[in-house]
Amino acid sequence: xxxxxDSSALLSVRGLxxxxxxxxxxxxxxxxxxxxxxxxxxxLRRGETLGLVGESGCGKSTVARTVLSLExxxxxxxxxxGQDIADQxxxxxxxxxxxxxxxxxxxxxxxxxxxxxxxxxxxxxxxxGLDDADRRRERVESLLEVVGxxxxxxxxxxxxxxxxxxxxxxxxxxxxxxxDVLVLDEPVSALDVSxxxxxxxxxxxxxxxxxxxILLISHDxxxxxRLCDRVAVMYxxxxxxxxxxxxxxxxxxxxYTRALLAAIPDPDPHEQLGDAELDGEVPDPxxxxxxxxxxxxxxxxxxxxxxxxxxxxxxxxxxLRVGLRNGDIGLESVRERLGGDDETPSPAAVAAAVxxxxxxxxxxxxxxxxxxxxxALTAFAxxxxxxxxxxxxxTFPSVCERERPAQHRSDGCAVTCHRYRPDDSSNTNRSx
Amino acid sequence: MAPLxxxxxxxxxxxxxxxxxxxLDGFDVDVRRGETVCLVGESGSGKTVACESFTRLVPSPPAKLDxxxxxxxxxxxxxSERELRSxxxxxxxxxxxxxxxxxxxxxxxxQQLVESIRIHRDVSRSDARRRAVRLLDRVxxxxxxxxxxxxxxxxxxxxxxxxxxxxxxxxxxxxxxxxEPTTAVDVTTQAGILRLLQDLQDEHGMAIVFVTHDLGVVAxxxxxxxxxxxxxxxxxxxxxxxxxxxxxxYTRALLDCLPRRGRDSKPIDGSFPDPxxxxxxCRFHPRCPHxxxxxxxxxxPPLEAVDGDDHTxxxxxxxxxxxxxxxxxxxxxxxxxxxxxxxxxxDAGSTGEASSLGVSDDx
Numbered sequence: 001x002x003x004x005x006d007s008s009a010l011l012s013v014r015g016l017x018x019x020x021x022x023x024x025x026x027x028x029x030x031x032x033x034x035x036x037x038x039x040x041x042x043x044l045r046r047g048e049t050l051g052l053v054g055e056s057g058c059g060k061s062t063v064a065r066t067v068l069s070l071e072x073x074x075x076x077x078x079x080x081x082g083q084d085i086a087d088q089x090x091x092x093x094x095x096x097x098x099x100x101x102x103x104x105x106x107x108x109x110x111x112x113x114x115x116x117x118x119x120x121x122x123x124x125x126x127x128x129g130l131d132d133a134d135r136r137r138e139r140v141e142s143l144l145e146v147v148g149x150x151x152x153x154x155x156x157x158x159x160x161x162x163x164x165x166x167x168x169x170x171x172x173x174x175x176x177x178x179x180d181v182l183v184l185d186e187p188v189s190a191l192d193v194s195x196x197x198x199x200x201x202x203x204x205x206x207x208x209x210x211x212x213x214i215l216l217i218s219h220d221x222x223x224x225x226r227l228c229d230r231v232a233v234m235y236x237x238x239x240x241x242x243x244x245x246x247x248x249x250x251x252x253x254x255x256y257t258r259a260l261l262a263a264i265p266d267p268d269p270h271e272q273l274g275d276a277e278l279d280g281e282v283p284d285p286x287x288x289x290x291x292x293x294x295x296x297x298x299x300x301x302x303x304x305x306x307x308x309x310x311x312x313x314x315x316x317x318x319x320l321r322v323g324l325r326n327g328d329i330g331l332e333s334v335r336e337r338l339g340g341d342d343e344t345p346s347p348a349a350v351a352a353a354v355x356x357x358x359x360x361x362x363x364x365x366x367x368x369x370x371x372x373x374x375x376a377l378t379a380f381a382x383x384x385x386x387x388x389x390x391x392x393x394x395t396f397p398s399v400c401e402r403e404r405p406a407q408h409r410s411d412g413c414a415v416t417c418h419r420y421r422p423d424d425s426s427n428t429n430r431s432x
Numbered sequence: 433m434a435p436l437x438x439x440x441x442x443x444x445x446x447x448x449x450x451x452x453x454x455x456l457d458g459f460d461v462d463v464r465r466g467e468t469v470c471l472v473g474e475s476g477s478g479k480t481v482a483c484e485s486f487t488r489l490v491p492s493p494p495a496k497l498d499x500x501x502x503x504x505x506x507x508x509x510x511x512s513e514r515e516l517r518s519x520x521x522x523x524x525x526x527x528x529x530x531x532x533x534x535x536x537x538x539x540x541x542x543q544q545l546v547e548s549i550r551i552h553r554d555v556s557r558s559d560a561r562r563r564a565v566r567l568l569d570r571v572x573x574x575x576x577x578x579x580x581x582x583x584x585x586x587x588x589x590x591x592x593x594x595x596x597x598x599x600x601x602x603x604x605x606x607x608x609x610x611x612e613p614t615t616a617v618d619v620t621t622q623a624g625i626l627r628l629l630q631d632l633q634d635e636h637g638m639a640i641v642f643v644t645h646d647l648g649v650v651a652x653x654x655x656x657x658x659x660x661x662x663x664x665x666x667x668x669x670x671x672x673x674x675x676x677x678x679x680x681x682y683t684r685a686l687l688d689c690l691p692r693r694g695r696d697s698k699p700i701d702g703s704f705p706d707p708x709x710x711x712x713x714c715r716f717h718p719r720c721p722h723x724x725x726x727x728x729x730x731x732x733p734p735l736e737a738v739d740g741d742d743h744t745x746x747x748x749x750x751x752x753x754x755x756x757x758x759x760x761x762x763x764x765x766x767x768x769x770x771x772x773x774x775x776x777x778x779d780a781g782s783t784g785e786a787s788s789l790g791v792s793d794d795x
Contacts, residue, residue: 055618056589162704163475192474192645197689198699219618222648222691263619265626265648267690269671278620280574281588328574336565336577 009043010213011067011100011181015076016040018062022286034286036062038237039076044181049207049214051228051245053221053260057282059237060217064183067215068100069093080181098128101174105186107166111158117144118154121173128177143172146209148202164195171206178210185217200226222264225249233257236285236293243413253415255300279319280328292418295400296322302399302418309366314396317373320358321392324376324385329354331383347381354380369395435462435502436639437486437524437607442499444481444490451708455481457663458732459499461641463607468633468640470650470671472686473660476704479643482660483609486641487520504606522552525605529612531592534599535584541568541595542580545602552603567598572628590621594628601632608632611643626653647690651675656742659683662705662715664732669743679738679745681759682716714747722759724748 018037021030037059044050052060065071067078069085077084080099088096101124104110111120121143122136130136141151147168158166167187174182184203188196204227207214218224224231225245232242233256241254252258259278280297283289289296303314323329334353338345345353354377355362364370372395380388399418408420444456456478463469471479484490485497488508501508503519511519528534536544545564546557555563561580568576571594573587584592593613600608610629614622630653633640644650650657654671659682667680678684688698702719705711711718717727726748736750737743749756 055620193647194474194645194686194689194700197691197697200691200697201699219620221619226691226697260620263623265619265622265646265652267648267651267675267687269651269654269675271651278623281590323574326574327578330575330578332577333565333569333575336562337569 008045010046010081011044011215012079012082013043013063013067013076014041014079016063016066016073016078017075018059018066018071019074032286035237035288036285037066037073038288040234040237040239041076042232042239042242044213044215046180046213047207047211048230049216049228051224051231052215052217052234053219053224053231054234055219055260055282057236057285058234059285060234061185063234064102064185064215064217067181067183068102069097094128098124098177099179100181100183101177101179102183102185103167103170103174103187106190107163107170108158108190110170111166113158115157116154117149117156117158117161117169120158121154121169121176124173124176139176140172143176144169146175147172147206162195163191164198167191167195167199168202171202175206175210179212181213181215182207183215183217186219187216188223189218189220196223203227220264221249221260233260236282236288238293238416239414240294240417241413241415243415247411247413253413253420254294254417255298255419256294259297259299289401291399291401291403292405292416295398296326298400300419301401304397304399307366307369307395309364309369313361313364313369316359317364317369317392317396318398320354320360321389321396323358324380324389324392327385329357329380329385331380331385347378350381351377372396435464436504437461437463437641438500438502439482439486440500440502442482442485442497442501444478444485444498445496446494447496448708453707454663454710455495455707456485459660459663459665461658461668463639463641465606465639466633466637467655468630468642468653470654470657471641471643471660472645472647472650472657474645474704476662476707477660478663479645479660480611483611483641483643484526486607486609487524487526488516489520489526521548522603523605524607524609525600525603527593527596527600527608527610527613529615531589531596531616532584534596535592537584540581540583541587545580545595545599548599548602563602564598567601568595570601570632571595571598572624573598589617590624593617593621593625597625597628597632601636604636605638607639607641609641609643612645613642614649615644615646622649629653647675647686659686662707662710664715665735665746666716667738667743667745667747668735669738673739673743677739677743679743679750679756679759680716680747681720681722683745684759685719722749 016037017039019033019035022032022034023029024031040063042050052063054060066073077086080096085093085096118140121140125136125139140154144151144153149165149168161169188199191199200223206212216224216227228245230242231245231248232239233254235256241248241257248257249261252261263278278297283296295301299315301315301318303309303311334350335345338349338353351374352362364373372391376388376391379391405416405418407414407416439459439461442456442459443454446453446455459482461469471482473479481490486501497509499509503524508516508519542561542564545567546560549555549560549563565576565580568580573579573591573594587595614625626649629640642653651671657669657671657674658665659667659680661682666682667674674683678687685700689700691697700719705715713728713730714732717723720727733746733748735744735746738745738750749759
C-alpha cells in the first residue's frame with residue numbers, strides 16, 4: 001500500500017498506524033491492542049479537499065489527531081511539505097503545528113465559556129508568540145469579518161452566539177496562524193440543516209481565498225459530496241475505497257461505500273424507506289474480524305466456488321453464521337421470543353425462528369446446504385452454539401473471511417475488496 | 433376519523449430578563465391513530481416546545497401555556513397533575529434526542545425497563561423481566577436475554593436509542609412523541625432506527641409525532657408535515673404536497689438547503705429573528721425573497737388553503753383573489769427586504785448567520 005510520496009502533496013500520510021495498548025493484570029501487561037488506525041495512506045494537495053468518511057469508531061478522528069501531531073503514530077509517517085513530524089525537534093515541532101489547524105464538531109465545547117470570542121480567537125497567536133496586543137486585536141477583527149461575523153463580536157461570550165456563529169468563530173481561530181492544512185472534524189453535524197449549508201458555503205469560500213488544503217472528516221456522505229474533491233472511505237482503521245468524489249458517488253465499488261450512500265435519507269417522499277443496508281455495529285477494533293474486516297456486515301460476501309447457491313441466500317445464511325459466532329443469537333432469547341410460558345419450545349420451532357430472524361428460507365434449494373444448515377440449527381437448539389457455528393463454517397465458508405483483500409486500482413480510484421481482484425494475479429494475499 | 437390528539441391555538445410564553453419570549457404562537461395540529469406527523473423547523477422554531485407541551489413536560493412556571501390540547505376527549509391543559517400522570521409516559525410516550533440522558537448509568541438496561549413496565553402495569557417482577565426481554569428483542573437488540581443484564585455503557589449509541597424506544601413502548605402508547613431521536617447518531621444507525629419506528633407503527637397502529645430539522649428524514653417517514661418558523665406555523669400539508677408543491681417561501685428555502693445530487697445547497701439569506709423581539713407581520717418576511725410591503729404589517733397571515741383544504745400556508749400570496757404564481761419565479765430576480773428590515777439588529781441570542789464570506793450583517 002506504500003506508494004511513493006507524491007511530491008506535489010502538501011500533506012502526505014503513509015502507512016499510518018495508531019494502536020492503543022490494552023493492559024490488564026497485576027503486572028499491567030499489554031494483553032491486546034486497539035487498532036484504531038491500521039495502515040492508512042493518503043495525500044492532500046494545496047487547494048484540495050479530501051473527505052475521510054466512515055461510521056463512529058472507524059478511526060477517522062484518530063487519523064485527525066495524528067495528523068495534528070496531538071498523538072504520535074505507532075508506525076508510519078505524516079509529512080507536511082516534505083518534512084516528517086517525527087524528525088522535528090521540539091521548537092521545530094511547535095512551528096510545524098502552526099501549519100495544521102483543526103475545527104471540532106461541537107462548537108459548544110470547543111470554546112472556553114469564560115473567555116470572549118476575541119480572546120479565544122487570539123489564543124493561538126498568543127501561544128505562538130505574537131505579543132503585540134494591538135496587532136492581535138486588529139487581526140482578530142479582520143478574521144471575524146472574514147468568517148462573516150462582525151468585528152464587534154470579539155467582545156461577546158460563547159453563550160451569546162448561536163451554534164453556527166460559534167462554528168464561524170472556530171474557523172476564525174483555526175485561520176489565525178495562517179495554516180496550510182485545515183482539518184475539519186464533523187464541522188456541521190451538530191448544526192441545523194439550514195445552518196450547515198451556510199457553514200459549508202463559508203468553508204468553500206475560505207478555501208479559495210486562502211488556498212487551503214482541507215481534510216474533512218464526516219460520517220455524512222451528503223456533506224462530503226458537497227465539499228470534497230476526493231473521498232477516502234474508512235472502516236475499522238483501514239481505507240477500503242478512495243477516489244474522486246464524482247466517480248465514487250456515481251459508481252461506488254466497495255459494499256461499505258454503497259451502504260454509506262444508501263443511508264443518506266432521500267428527500268423525496270415518493271421513495272419508500274428502504275431496508276437498512278447496514279446491520280449491526282462496527283466490531284471491536286481490539287479484535288477486528290479476519291480477512292476483510294467488513295465481511296461480518298457485508299451484503300456481498302462471496303460464496304464458495306463449490307456451493308451452488310444464489311447470492312442472497314448465501315448472504316443470509318452467512319449473516320446467521322456470523323450472528324452465532326458473535327453471540328448475537330442466544331438460545332434463551334429465541335425461546336423467549338417464542339413465548340414459551342410453560343413449556344420450552346421444540347427444537348424445530350427454535351430452528352424455524354432463527355431462520356425467520358435472518359430471512360433464511362425454511363428449506364434451502366441446495367441439498368448439501370440444507371442438510372448442513374438444519375444440522376447446525378439442531379445443534380443450536382440443543383444448546384451447542386459452537387458446534388452449530390462449526391458445522392456452518394464447513395459448508396458456508398467465504399474467501400472474505402480467510403484472506404485479506406488486495407487493493408485494486410483503476411483510473412484514480414482504489415478499492416480493497418475481493419470482488420475487485422487485481423487482474424490475473426493468482427495470489428490475492430496481501431503481503432503485510 | 434376523529435383525531436386522537438388535537439391541539440388548537442396553543443401558545444407557550446416564557447418571561448425572561450430580556451422580556452417575554454413567545455416560543456410558540458397559535459399552534460394547531462391534529463394527530464390521528466396510525467399516522468406520522470412531522471414538526472419541522474430550525475433551532476428556535478418552537479418544535480420542541482410544541483411537542484413537550486402535549487404532556488406539559490415544559491415546566492410551568494416559568495412557561496405559560498394557553499390553548500387546548502385534547503387527547504381522547506380530555507383537555508390535558510386543564511387536567512390535574514394526577515390525571516396527567518396516567519397520560520404522560522403512558523398513553524403518550526416520549527423519546528428524546530440524547531439516549532445517554534434517558535438512561536441511568538448505575539442500573540442495568542433490564543432494571544430500568546422492568547421499572548418502567550411496572551409503573552404502568554401491575555405485573556410481577558419476573559413477568560416484567562420477560563416482557564423487558566421481548567421489548568428489547570422487538571427493537572432489534574441482539575441476544576436480548578443476555579444483554580438485558582448489561583449496563584447502558586455496554587450499549588452502543590444506536591442500541592441505547594433502541595433501548596429508550598423499548599422503554600417508551602413499555603406502556604403500549606397511543607402516541608409516541610420522538611424529538612430528534614436520530615440527530616445524535618450516525619447516518620447508518622439513523623436509517624435503522626427510522627425503519628424500526630415505521631415497523632412498530634405498522635404493528636401497533638400508534639401515532640407518531642416526529643420532530644426534526646432534517647427534511648430528508650421527513651420525506652422518509654412523515655404522512656403529514658407542519659413547518660414551523662420562529663414559533664409560527666408557516667405551512668402544513670401532506671408530505672407529498674410539501675415536497676412536490678411547497679407553498680410557503682420558507683418551506684422552499686428549507687428545501688433548497690438540502691444537499692441533493694447534482695445541485696449545491698443554498699443557504700437562507702439573513703438571520704433568524706431575536707425571540708424577544710420578533711418581526712412584525714410574517715415572521716419570515718425579513719429573509720423572504722418575495723416579501724412585499726404587506727408582509728411587514730399586521731400579524732402573521734392566516735393559514736390559507738393552497739390546493740385543497742389539507743394543504744395550507746401562512747403567506748399573503750395565498751387566499752381569495754390572490755395570485756401565488758409570483759412565488760414560482762426565480763427568487764434571485766426579486767429584491768429581498770433584508771436591507772430595509774427594521775428588526776435587523778443583532779441582539780444577543782439571535783442567530784445572525786451571514787450567508788457567505790464577507791457578507792457580514794453588522795450594523
